[in-house]
Amino acid sequence: LSKVLDLPPENLIKSISAVPVSKKRHVADFQLSIASVTEGSSSDCLAQDLNLQAQKLAERLKCDAVVSEISAGPGTVNFTINRELLARTVLQQVLKDGSEYGVKSELFSTVPRQKAVIEFSSPNIAKKFHIGHLRSTIVGNFIANLKVALGHEVIRINYLGDWGMQFGLLAVGFQRFGNKDKLKSSPLQHLFEVYVQINKAAEDENTKKLAKDFFRKLEEHDEQPLSLWKQFRDFSIEEYIRIYKRLGVHFDEYSGESFYQEKSQEVLKMLEDKGLLQRTVKGTGIVDLSEKKDLSSFSTVMRSDGTSLYITRQFLVISFRDLAAAIDRMNKHSWDSMIYVTDKSQSNHFQHLFQILKLMGYDWAERCQHVSFGLVQGMKTRRGEVIFLEDVLNEVRSRMLQNMASAKTTKEIEDPMETAEKVGLAALIIQDFRGLLSSDYQFSWDRALQSHGDTGVFLQYTHARLHSLEQMHGNEQLTDVNVACLQEPSAISVLQHLLRYDEVLYRSSQDLQPKHIVSYLLTL
DSSP, X not given: OHHHHTOOHHHHGGGEEEOOOOSSSOOOSEEEEGGGTSSSOGGGSOHHHHHHHHHHHHHHOOOOSSEEEEEEETTEEEEEEOHXXXXXXXXXXXXXXXXXXXXXXXXXXXXXXXXXXXXXXXXXXTSOOOHHHHHHHHHHHHHHHHHXXXXXXXXXXXXXXXXXXXXXXXXXXXXXXXXXHHHHHOHHHHHHHHHHHHHHTTTSHHHHHHHHHHHHHHHTTOHHHHHHHHHHHHHHHHHHHHHHHHHTOOOSEEEEGGGGHHHHHHHHHHHHHTTOEEEOTTOOEEEEOOTTSSSSSEEEEEOTTSOBOOSOGGGTBOOHHHHHHHHHHHHHHOOSEEEEEEEGGGHHHHHHHHHXXXXXXXXXXXXXXXXXXXXXXXXXXXXXXXXXXXXXXXXXXXXHHHHHHHOTTOOOOSOHXXXXXXXXXXXXXXXXXXXXXXXXXXXXXXXXXXXXXXXXXXXXXXXXXXXXXXXXXXXOOOSOOOGGGGOSHHHHHXXXXXXXXXHHHHHHXXXXXTHHHHHHHHHO
């Protein structure tokens, strides 16, 4: 192509792609998109022009020892590779690269290695770990794993809701209903129960006053309240770490709103110094985000009583803490990109956050990104609504154990509990990753845990079968492959599909959607 089109080979790499395998018909191996190599944008060229150009180009190209067939398609030129060469080249690459297959592709050669900070999961202490946190956890973990596999440096941050007036209320509740042993043995459950109980009395004036006093002392770093708050936080994190481990998730940093108390005062001063902070008639602090500076779009950052707003991501309000956290992370990690993974109800919040940072003079705000996801409806355990992540993990395990016990093909295994949990988790993740992240979906245990069809259970089952084939036939490294044995259509389809893996990885790395990889694996 380079000779005929008089273009350097590297310019053509992105224009040539592997052809998706079709079960219905035989397809070529590679196709060149004519629109991507013609002068001007593809919209200038009519479809019939492109088809004509494709035909003309196909006629100018000759088959050789590598390419056995060349044909023109709609706006494309299609190439079929010598079958034995295809098998040998693909398998040699797979054997040579091992677990790095696809990652070493030339598609990634122009992508610079970067440092990314990813904030995900981020539950609120003493509140329920809802299904949105579960999605944030597995999506954030996917993005982090993908980036690490592609050679980037990643810092995983869990930004806990660990500050605010609710801790005053929680402390009052703990003094009334708390139990030190329960706090140690199951902190998340116990703090949640205490919080529910004290909330019933939250309207009582005396309770309100005590809660306010406690939180004020906490803000003044009074030793006793601080030590109780620290216990709540430390025990909770210990339990989170244990549960995240079951999910195969870890964090490099457990940060939280409490870290940015002092720093948020500095942010307030910066906003004032730059003349960005305005007061409404009622005394609320706002930042004007409109282009014409006519307040047609603004963000509220401060209550009229002068306190910065707490846990306010829900209400389109930017807390100084979020601004302080972003600035602090840049100073500490000097990252190339920062990604926040939360549900889509917070999209406006992040849009405003990035806009305010930009107004403050931080150009790196353009390298901040919000990856949002839709809502999951209908995830309930047999005991009722999901409150804790642990409930979901236990439910997955018990349902999977039941399915395994009733299936005829289940072999005797050493640790059925562990197998049930791993297979069940795969099922949960695959069900979540099959569609676009931004779509809402209705959760179904039966559908997720089916052993056939496009499910995580079926993927794990196929993987296990492949391993047992390896064990039966010995899996020493092959150096020489008789490719003449791989000429039947089903073998060719697998080889063609393997050719596309780097493109699928590349696509997921560009839009951070796991569905490309999931559908690739299900097809495989």
